[in-house]
Amino acid sequence: MTTKLADLQARIAACTHCAEHLPFGPRPVVQFSRTSHIVIVGQAPGRRVHESGIPFDDPSGERLRGWLGLDRDAFYDASKLAIVPSGFCYPGTGKSGDLPPRPECPPKWHDEVFAQLPKERLTLLLGTYAQKLMLGDQYRGSVSKTVEAWRELVPRYLPMPHPSPRNQRWFKEHPWFEAEVVPRLQQAVAAGRWVD
Numbered sequence: 001m002t003t004k005l006a007d008l009q010a011r012i013a014a015c016t017h018c019a020e021h022l023p024f025g026p027r028p029v030v031q032f033s034r035t036s037h038i039v040i041v042g043q044a045p046g047r048r049v050h051e052s053g054i055p056f057d058d059p060s061g062e063r064l065r066g067w068l069g070l071d072r073d074a075f076y077d078a079s080k081l082a083i084v085p086s087g088f089c090y091p092g093t094g095k096s097g098d099l100p101p102r103p104e105c106p107p108k109w110h111d112e113v114f115a116q117l118p119k120e121r122l123t124l125l126l127g128t129y130a131q132k133l134m135l136g137d138q139y140r141g142s143v144s145k146t147v148e149a150w151r152e153l154v155p156r157y158l159p160m161p162h163p164s165p166r167n168q169r170w171f172k173e174h175p176w177f178e179a180e181v182v183p184r185l186q187q188a189v190a191a192g193r194w195v196d
Helices: 003-013 047-052 059-068 105-116 127-138 143-148 165-173 175-191
Strands: 038-041 081-083 122-126 157-160
Touching (some): 003 105, 038 127, 059 175, 127 143, 127 157, 157 175, 165 175
């Protein structure tokens, strides 16, 4: 690990930039290396992930690992897979689930983190927050419309629904995602890049 990378990871781990807004305090949860060719951008850690400090250490992670065709060891191998959420810390809970990711992380950290990653990479965008953040004008106005446009966005980005158990209805209404997109995703993960 280079000094610059190690320094960045240490600074992120010690970050308290938005501590006053975090009801459970800061605990940044990220994973990345200079060789992470597959990058996952989601929303923010949930309560369970905040407690364990392990990204996607919850039912969402189980489904996501299934989609990727990876076991836990491979999923947590930072040399192959990066996890860079929209917000690095658990934002707390609102009336209908977790609060949105804090807005401070992307401008403070994302440019530095993404500069450390390989230029040739596939970035998986899980859900609304990640898609709006990373796609800008290419976001189609909803997760469904954006995921439906996946062929126009690969090999740089692959928009996906969030794997949360709360999205069961979406999965049932869009069976083509698991039938058509997931096999291509597994092929890309195995190859370390999008395969046409």
